[in-house]
Structure formats: C-alpha cells, structure tokens
Amino acid sequence: MSAAQEARRRLAQRRTRKLAIRYAVASLLTVLFLFPIYWLFMISFKTPEEIFSSPPVWYPASIQFDNFAVLFRDGDAVTVWNSLFVAGVSTVLAMFLGTLCAYSLARFRTGGDNLAVWIISQRMIPPIAIVFPLFLLYVWLGWVDTYHGLIMLYTAFNLPYVIWMMRGYIEDVPSELEESALVDGCTRWQVLVRVIFPMVRTGLFATAVFTFVFAWNDFIFALVMTRSEVTTYPVQVTHYFGAQSNFWAKIAAMSVLGAAPVFVAVAFLQRYLVRGISMGAVKG
Amino acid sequence: MARLKISGLKKSYGKVPAVRGVDLDISEGEFTVLVGPSGCGKSTLLRTIAGLEEADDGSIEIDGELVNDVRPRDRNVAMVFQNYALYPYMNVFENIAFGLRARKAPKNQVKDQVQRAAEMLGITSLLERLPRELSGGQRQRVAIGRAIVREARLFLFDEPLSNLDAQLRDEMRSEIKRLHQDIGKTMVYVTHDQIEAMTLADRIVLMKDGLIEQQGMPLELFERPATRFVAGFLGSPAMNFIPATLKRKGTGIAMVFDDGAALALPASRKASLSGSVGRAVLFGVRPEHIERSRKGSARPGQARLKVTIDLVQPTGPRTYGTFLLGGVETVAELEVHDVERPGESLALLFDMNRIVIIDPETELVISHSGT
Numbered sequence: 193m194s195a196a197q198e199a200r201r202r203l204a205q206r207r208t209r210k211l212a213i214r215y216a217v218a219s220l221l222t223v224l225f226l227f228p229i230y231w232l233f234m235i236s237f238k239t240p241e242e243i244f245s246s247p248p249v250w251y252p253a254s255i256q257f258d259n260f261a262v263l264f265r266d267g268d269a270v271t272v273w274n275s276l277f278v279a280g281v282s283t284v285l286a287m288f289l290g291t292l293c294a295y296s297l298a299r300f301r302t303g304g305d306n307l308a309v310w311i312i313s314q315r316m317i318p319p320i321a322i323v324f325p326l327f328l329l330y331v332w333l334g335w336v337d338t339y340h341g342l343i344m345l346y347t348a349f350n351l352p353y354v355i356w357m358m359r360g361y362i363e364d365v366p367s368e369l370e371e372s373a374l375v376d377g378c379t380r381w382q383v384l385v386r387v388i389f390p391m392v393r394t395g396l397f398a399t400a401v402f403t404f405v406f407a408w409n410d411f412i413f414a415l416v417m418t419r420s421e422v423t424t425y426p427v428q429v430t431h432y433f434g435a436q437s438n439f440w441a442k443i444a445a446m447s448v449l450g451a452a453p454v455f456v457a458v459a460f461l462q463r464y465l466v467r468g469i470s471m472g473a474v475k476g
Numbered sequence: 477m478a479r480l481k482i483s484g485l486k487k488s489y490g491k492v493p494a495v496r497g498v499d500l501d502i503s504e505g506e507f508t509v510l511v512g513p514s515g516c517g518k519s520t521l522l523r524t525i526a527g528l529e530e531a532d533d534g535s536i537e538i539d540g541e542l543v544n545d546v547r548p549r550d551r552n553v554a555m556v557f558q559n560y561a562l563y564p565y566m567n568v569f570e571n572i573a574f575g576l577r578a579r580k581a582p583k584n585q586v587k588d589q590v591q592r593a594a595e596m597l598g599i600t601s602l603l604e605r606l607p608r609e610l611s612g613g614q615r616q617r618v619a620i621g622r623a624i625v626r627e628a629r630l631f632l633f634d635e636p637l638s639n640l641d642a643q644l645r646d647e648m649r650s651e652i653k654r655l656h657q658d659i660g661k662t663m664v665y666v667t668h669d670q671i672e673a674m675t676l677a678d679r680i681v682l683m684k685d686g687l688i689e690q691q692g693m694p695l696e697l698f699e700r701p702a703t704r705f706v707a708g709f710l711g712s713p714a715m716n717f718i719p720a721t722l723k724r725k726g727t728g729i730a731m732v733f734d735d736g737a738a739l740a741l742p743a744s745r746k747a748s749l750s751g752s753v754g755r756a757v758l759f760g761v762r763p764e765h766i767e768r769s770r771k772g773s774a775r776p777g778q779a780r781l782k783v784t785i786d787l788v789q790p791t792g793p794r795t796y797g798t799f800l801l802g803g804v805e806t807v808a809e810l811e812v813h814d815v816e817r818p819g820e821s822l823a824l825l826f827d828m829n830r831i832v833i834i835d836p837e838t839e840l841v842i843s844h845s846g847t
C-alpha cells in the first residue's frame with residue numbers, strides 16, 4: 193500500500209469515527225428529550241397498578257384505553273374540543289385580520305415607520321400584567337366563561353405577532369408582481385387573493401401554526417377567564433392535581449389527547465414550518 | 477389602437493420632483509421611446525400613464541378619455557416590466573392567461589388567445605413550464621405574451637431588456653420591433669439605452685430632470701440636436717465637446733482652439749454664423765465624423781488637422797484613437813489599421829458640415845448640420 197493510499201484510508205477512518213460520535217451524541221439527546229413524552233404515552237395506556245408498580249413497568253402488558261374512556265364518559269374530553277374550537281377560530285381570525293393589516297403596512301406605508309414597531313411592542317406585554325384588568329372588563333361585558341370572550345382575547349393577543357410576521361413576508365414579494373396584476377385587470381382584493389396569498393403561502397402556514405400553538409398552550413388567560421363552561425384542556429389537566437393525590441392516569445391520558453392535534457398539525461405542516469422559520473430568520 | 481395625449485403632467489415623491497411638467501402627444505400606432513439617464517423621470521411618466529402612480533397635476537387622455545382618476549385595470553393598457561413580473565407559482569400558460577382570467581374571459585377564448593400569443597412569440601412548447609425553468613429571454617417572451625394576449629389599446633414597456641445579456645438583448649430588440657410592425661399598436665417604451673431608443677423608435681422623447689429635452693424622429697435628434705445634452709446623449713462613443721472661439725479667417729470663418737489649432741468652417745455655414753464671430757463656443761463633433769486624411773480624400777466641407785494619437789482602442793471593426801484638441805481629450809473613430817500604436821502622428825479630416833456649435837452658457841445648439 194502506498195503512502196498516499198494509506199493517508200487516504202486514515203482520513204476516511206477518522207471521518208467515519210467523527211460521524212459515529214456525532215450520531216451517538218444525537219441519539220442520546222433524542223432519547224433524553226423524548227423520554228418524558230414516551231413515559232406520558234405509556235402511562236396513559238397503563239392500569240393503575242402498573243402506574244405505581246416498583247420497579248417501574250417500561251411498557252404496559254396490554255394496551256388498554258380505559259383511561260381515555262373515563263375522560264369521554266365524564267365529559268372531560270370536551271375541554272380538548274373547547275381548546276380546539278377557541279384556538280382554531282382565533283387563529284383564523286387573527287390570520288385574516290393580521291394579514292390585511294400587514295398588507296396595508298407593507299404596501300401603503302400606513303402609519304409611517306413607527307406604527308409597525310408599536311404594534312409588535314404590544315406583544316411584549318407580559319400577560320400577567322394585563323390579565324386582571326382584562327378580567328374586570330370581561331366581568332363588566334359579561335364575557336367571562338364564554339367562547340367569544342376567549343376567542344377575542346387570543347385573537348387580540350396574537351394579532352401583533354401575525355401582523356409583524358406577515359408584514360415581513362409581504363415586503364419580500366416584488367411589487368412588480370402586484371403592479372402587473374393591477375394593470376392586467378385585478379382589483380386590490382384580487383391582487384391579495386391571486387398574487388399575495390400564493391406568494392406568502394409558506395409564511396402564512398408557519399405563522400398560523402405558531403398562532404394556533406400559542407392559543408392552544410395558553411394557561412393563564414384560560415384559567416382566569418373561564419369557569420366551567422369553556423374550560424380549555426390545559427386548565428382541565430390541573431384539576432387532576434389534588435391536595436391528597438394526583439390522578440396520574442387522567443393527567444397522562446388528557447395530555448396525550450391535548451398533544452395529539454399539535455403533533456398532527458406539525459407533522460402535516462413541517463415543510464412550511466421549517467421554510468417559514470428560516471425565511472423569517474434571514475429577514476430578521 | 478389609441479392616441480395618447482399628456483398635458484402639463486407633474487409628479488413628485490414627497491419633496492422630490494420626478495416629472496416636472498410634460499406635454500406629449502402620441503398618435504395611433506406610434507412607437508415612442510422615452511429615453512434619458514436614470515432619475516430623469518421616464519419610468520415615473522410611464523407608471524403614471526399605467527395608473528400605478530397618481531399624477532399631481534396635468535392630464536392624461538387615452539383616445540380622448542381623461543383617465544387621471546381611472547383605475548389601472550380600467551385603462552385597458554398592458555405593461556411589460558424590467559424583471560418580467562411572472563408569477564412563480566403559475567405555469568407559462570396561466571401566466572399568459574392571467575389578465576384574461578382576471579377579466580373573466582370565457583374558457584375557450586382564453587385557450588385560443590393564449591395559443592395565438594404563444595405562437596406569435598414561439599413559446600408554444602414552453603406552456604407547461606414554470607417560470608423558474610425558463611431562461612431570461614424566454615421569461616421576457618412570456619412577459620410580452622402576457623401583454624399582447626389581452627389586446628390592450630396601449631402597450632407600455634419599462635426597460636424590458638435591461639436584465640438580458642447583450643446578445644439576447646439585440647435579438648429581443650428586433651423581435652419587439654417586428655411585433656410592433658405586426659400588431660401595429662401604440663407603444664411607449666422606456667429605456668436608458670440610446671441604441672434601443674434609436675433602433676426601435678418612431679419617435680424619441682429624450683428626458684432630463686423631469687422635463688422633455690427634445691423629441692422627434694431618431695435621426696432628427698441625432699443630426700439636429702437642440703441642446704448639448706441631446707447631442708452628447710445620443711451616439712456611441714459620445715460626441716466630443718471642445719471649447720473654441722469663432723474667428724474670421726481670410727474670407728471665411730474658422731473654429732480656433734485654445735492651443736492655436738484651427739478648423740475652417742464651410743462656406744454654407746458662413747451666413748448663419750457671421751453674427752457670432754468673436755464668440756466663445758463649444759465645438760461638437762462626433763467621433764465617426766473624423767477620419768484619417770489620405771491623398772486626395774478630402775471632400776468639400778472637410779477641414780484638415782495634424783494630431784498626435786495618445787490612446788488606441790481597437791474594437792474590431794473600428795479603432796478609436798484619442799488625441800488632445802484644445803486641451804480636451806477627443807475621440808476619433810478610425811478605420812482598423814489607421815493607427816496602430818500611441819504616439820503616432822496623423823492628419824485627420826473633420827467633417828465640418830456635420831459638426832454642432834453650442835452656446836457654452838445656455839448649452840443650446842446655435843448651429844447644426846441643418847442650418
């Protein structure tokens with residue numbers, strides 16, 4: 193074997209070793225991060241004895257759905273529907289209104305340079321600072337524990353984010369595309385639907401997912417603004433923590449139900465999410 | 477087909493004036509080229525005609541109809557943009573059909589018209605492709621297709637060839653000219669390229685600082701410029717401008733330069749210039765109107781001068797020789813082997829019938845080949 197061949201072989205070896213270490217570290221981290229989720233899913237399928245057995249049972253002897261059945265029988269599962277409905281409607285509203293505002297900011301320079309910054313600054317208000325004044329307002333309006341109350345709240349809270357993100361995406365659309373459409377016979381609305389929406393589709397989906405997840409994850413607004421009628425699922429889960437004992441089976445099953453829609457949404461929109469986020473990153 | 481009439485048009489962006497009062501009357505089927513350096517207001521003028529910008533003052537009439545307050549979609553004009561403005565998410569067919577669909581044309585009509593436009597531009601094989609799968613020239617064809625498919629009454633082109641490489645630009649230029657001959661519509665074309673302007677235009681409108689400097693047929697502007705700016709803008713390489721004084725010499729008049737060199741003016745120009753004797757002027761001569769003197773080659777109206785060439789730039793078909801005249805670098809367009817090396821002395825003939833004489837203060841041309 194010549195010296196050159198030998199050198200090449202050693203280089204290849206070193207590269208393989210490096211790659212192996214990288215994969216090992218990555219696998220380890222993945223297991224570490226995924227373990228709680230795995231444990232959550234497993235608990236939701238276990239019998240009460242298995243949950244508390246020592247040493248722990250790594251996977252249930254037989255998959256059983258009793259823990260889920262209980263949630264549906266007692267009507268607890270409806271809180272997932274509440275979350276889905278409130279988050280879904282508020283996302284659609286925020287996306288619709290926010291995109292219109294963003295278009296106006298991007299194309300007609302509405303409010304000059306400062307309005308857009310002011311709008312995003314609204315997003316920086318910590319929810320805890322405004323939740324109690326808002327609660328008083330909601331009591332006065334009679335909106336506490338109503339669907340529309342929560343929907344309005346999430347819409348309002350998400351609007352700045354949607355406007356800010358969509359403004360960036362829309363500014364990236366070459367204005368000639370719009371002008372060409374205007375000359376070709378489109379109205380401003382048609383331009384929006386036929387040119388802007390297809391051009392910013394990726395950003396639209398990415399922003400919608402984040403908007404949805406914010407409303408879906410929210411705990412503090414839902415806790416303060418709801419009682420028994422439109423309890424959302426994060427609030428419902430806390431009901432299972434008792435002074436004497438915690439209902440681990442219910443907590444796990446409920447969490448699985450609650451996580452499922454987000455898993456599904458992200459799985460379907462992954463392509464747009466990754467591209468949308470990286471687009472935003474480049475844009476700043 | 478349409479007649480376009482613009483009167484007293486003004487447009488500013490904030491405090492910056494872009495168009496400062498333009499009057500223009502374009503007749504049916506005419507190919508008008510708006511040309512000028514960047515920032516002269518030509519694109520703004522075009523965009524105002526399209527309705528993409530609102531005029532601050534003045535009027536725009538298409539076929540006698542005042543369109544100042546008419547939305548772009550209702551002006552029935554078509555426009556081709558510099559960067560093509562194709563929709564990346566639609567294939568070529570849909571891109572061309574866009575305007576027809578926006579106007580809710582019936583389906584089979586859309587198909588027929590798109591097909592016809594594609595045939596005219598030789599892009600029928602590309603109809604299923606997406607814009608990103610096309611070359612620059614093909615994209616520009618699609619953009620033109622989108623404009624002609626709609627049978628608009630007025631066609632606007634905003635520097636449509638500037639993004640193409642030189643060879644493609646020549647090709648597309650001929651195609652646009654042919655297209656105009658075929659469909660005969662009124663066209664307004666914006667460019668900063670004087671070759672495009674000269675070759676395409678029925679009429680050139682040369683703009684500067686938001687105003688029309690001069691307008692007319694290409695050769696009219698080329699041969700009889702009204703100002704120094706026009707004389708210098710058209711022609712490549714540009715016209716030489718050399719300060720000189722008009723002096724009486726013998727029975728005639730001569731152009732005398734600061735370094736003492738003198739060029740006699742032809743008798744035909746004596747009458748119009750006799751009142752200007754003693755005046756300081758700018759002498760304007762195009763490089764192609766200077767040639768090497770050969771035995772017996774002098775024609776009437778040519779003046780001879782011996783110079784030393786200090787820079788030689790061969791282009792292939794011609795060679796540019798630079799020399800000092802009155803202290804100013806002056807370019808002559810010579811035949812290929814007229815001069816080989818810098819430092820050579822040559823006798824040159826200046827075609828004094830075709831020079832222009834400019835008032836250095838007003839920069840107005842006081843004498844050109846027509847006077």
